[in-house]
Amino acid sequence: MDIRLKKYSHSMTTKLIVFMIMLACFSGVMQAIANLVSVNDGDVGIVFEDNYFFSESYVRESENLISELTRLLGKYKSEENILKGGTINKDDQRMEEQNLFSEFQIDSKSYNPNLSEAENYEKFKVDYADKISELKDQMIKRDLREFHFLLNNIEEVKDPLYYASDGVNVYTNSIMKDKEQFKDYPSYMVFEGYKSDIYPKEIEANKYLNRITMELDEWGTENHAMYVAFPKKFLDSKINEWKEKKVNSTKGFYYLLGFSAGFILSFLYLAFVTGRKSFKDEELRLYAVDKLYIDLNILLCIGLITLWVLILDFLEIPNNLNWVIPITIPFSAACFVLILSMVRHVKNRTLFKHTLIYQIVKGLVQFVRNVYDSGNVGVKTVLIVIGYPLLIALTFFMFPITIGFAAWFALKKVKSFKAIKDGVERIKNGEIQHSIEIGGKGEFANLAANINSITDGLKNAVDNELKSERLKTELITNVSHDIRTPLTSIITYVDLLKKEKDLSKIAEYTEVLDQKSKRLKFLTDDLFEAAKASSGNIPVHLEKIDIESLITQGLGEVSEKIEELNLEFKFNHPNAKVYVTADGKLLWRSIENVLSNIFKYALKGSRVYINIEDLGKDILLTFKNISAYELNISADELMERFKRGDESRSSQGSGLGLSIAKSLIDIQKGKFMIQIDGDLFKSIICIPKHSNE
CATH class of the missing domain: 3.30.565.10 (Histidine kinase-like ATPase, C-terminal domain)
Known part of the structure; x- marks a missing residue:
């Protein structure tokens, strides 16, 4: 039995079967990941949530509503406030006016470059008086459009119930005005000024709750109040919906664990037996694919993975989940063939030596060695044999002068060395502004100049590090903002789409979703292209x-x-x-x-x-x-x-x-x-x- 096991464990048929099992498990892993992402709008964390009130789904039900109410009362107040220009500040108006002045500088014949900017600005005010007077109207119209868009959004909300007021303006979808009335419901959020009251209390431990509280941090004053209540029927339906999604996500998560275990075990088995015909086989057998250089192998793997990602992205996975396995199998098969080739080179201890870079460097070193061995040593020997006696013969008659010159030269170099040594000691003790003064030219002068530049280099390094940290922070902030903007819109319109029955509205929301998803794809493509371009892999x-x-x-x-x-x-x-x-x-x-x-x-x-x-x-x-x-x-x-x-x-x-x-x-x-x-x-x-x- 043991002999049969050894015979079949390394056979090509067994390896081929295990390789197919590995491909199937890997494809299953990718399919399970895509399923998990598609369920609950990508909220994979639902698998680990024990309570609906701890979930992201609960926060989503009121997040967009509270955000829109905050913007309505915090910025726009009311239509009358907008018409009176209450939303327009001097900076915005000044910026719009400056844009008009730039247009005047380029297009207007009245602009005179020989005059001062103040004089030209006076001419601009006269020539563009009509356009300047229209600026405020245009800004008011823009704010009105945004105001009515937000107003339309909150008017379509039936559940949850809400009431928001700044002491003058009120927005609500119920007849209730007293916060105690909202507290009669099984779940509620009450925000008054800077105080809040949330029920059930365990919601306060919800890690996603800060997405709501952050919206209200700069909004609350003594006169502001916002009440949100979840009716029992609405809450029960959402809880049931959450439970159903949790069941599906949990099932998908177990599938992921199972396929991952199968993939890891099958890959480890193949890595262990590849290149050998038995456990005692000391000779490693390489195949035709192993002739490919390792660095080219890696580049080919990266190219295949990139192409695979691009195809999945083009097909808008996870929207088309049925395409994941058919596309993954051929690409993963090619990649794992190349990866197992690298494993064989690791086992054969030729991973580094079998790279194109190593072969090129080795060839250059061998070429230099051949040139050196072919005559340079002979030339150097001739120079030494002939040159040394000639030098002695030429300086013999002025031997004392030669010795004196050598002593003076040595003393000068010793002084330069001592100056450098003392200067380095002072710099080491903290006097980084100290400058080492060495006259003339030569290695010591260059060394002193290099040491003197160390302080500038340190300062530049610190400045560059600070700049790098600041730019990293801005990069994270900017990419988060750019990606979150269309993503937030998508989430908002998906929620609206779930509740909408009007076909015309559904078509309108679908169009917006299409635009925002294309925008998100555009940002992702640009980010990928930037990474690829900066890496030089083009x-x-x-x-x-x-x-x-x-x-x-x-x-x-x-x-x-x-x-x-x-x-x-x-x-x-x-x-x-x-x-x-x-x-x-x-x-x-x-x-x-x-x-x-x-x-x-x-x-x-x-x-x-x-x-x-x-x-x-x-x-x-x-x-x-x-x-x-x-x-x-x-x-x-x-x-x-x-x-x-x-x-x-x-x-x-x-x-x-x-x-x-x-x-x-x-x-x-x-x-x-x-x-x-x-x-x-x-x-x-x-x-x-x-x-x-």
């Missing part, structure tokens, strides 16, 4: 590119967008043809990102200048436009990911376009930079000129 095919034709053709493709924004493009280029050495697709992608940035943030009706300059070895491509937003941040910060010139983040950009463009230009051996001069925004691309040699 194939580059350098070729001869006619830069003028590339830009002309590209502008033709976006002509509709140019006409829509009423932008006037001015294209200046040399009379002779200008060619660059670049990857056509990547170069156009970079230029397209710059144009996209212009379309999002350029002042409507303004001019955009594109200049091509021949610098000899390089070609300089410059894009200049007037920003519609006040550029109150530095060019370096604007190049960071998820940074926008629109600090309010109300525009539709992702803040990744310029970062992607820089990464793509860098891998083409070019340079990308931006410059800000007031409201003038410049994007500069420096790309190597094509050489005919």
